[in-house]
Amino acid sequence: MLGLAKILADKVQTSQECGLLSHRLSPWRYVPPRERLIDPIGEAEVFLAYGKRREAFQVLSHTLRCEPDNLEAKMLLLQTLAYLRDIPGYCKLARELAPQLSGQPSWHTICTAGQELAPYEPLFMYQA
Incomplete structure (x- = not known):
């Protein structure tokens, strides 16, 4: 067989x-979501809702290769990396987003997840 x-x-x-x-x-x-006339963020969110984290990662990675300034895709990719427990990937993307998001509520969320993933990483330490 x-x-x-x-x-x-x-x-x-x-x-x-x-x-x-x-x-x-x-x-x-x-086949990228945009070629299928599908919103890539929506598709990645559906994948995440069904626990298909690798598929969400693939969609978001491809989206960011084509749209490197897509902040929404970067934020969802960060969440996906946390689900995948990809500590180096999470830290790298968080470092990239830090100047843009520092001081915003979303940065607090990123730091909270980052402290759980990489408690040794100074990037995720809160400022007093």
Whole structure:
């Protein structure tokens, strides 16, 4: 049975390489939300609501490659990184957002999550 699955997978891959299958039929090709006329933030929020954190991460990462100034996507990506417990990723993105958000209520939320993830990180220490 496993051999049959491998043969079918090889045929599909060969067909894709030859252009015999449309990219719309291929379940392995990532199609960005904007190409599907879907709001990427909304799609990522739905993924997070269903516990699909990797999928949300993929959508948000792609969105930020295309729209590097999208603050809403960055904030949701930060939340996703916290869910994934990606401490280096969370700290890096938080450092990037610190100058823009410092002193705002959202920064307090970022620091609270950051202290739980990386209590040793001075970036998340509160100012007295």
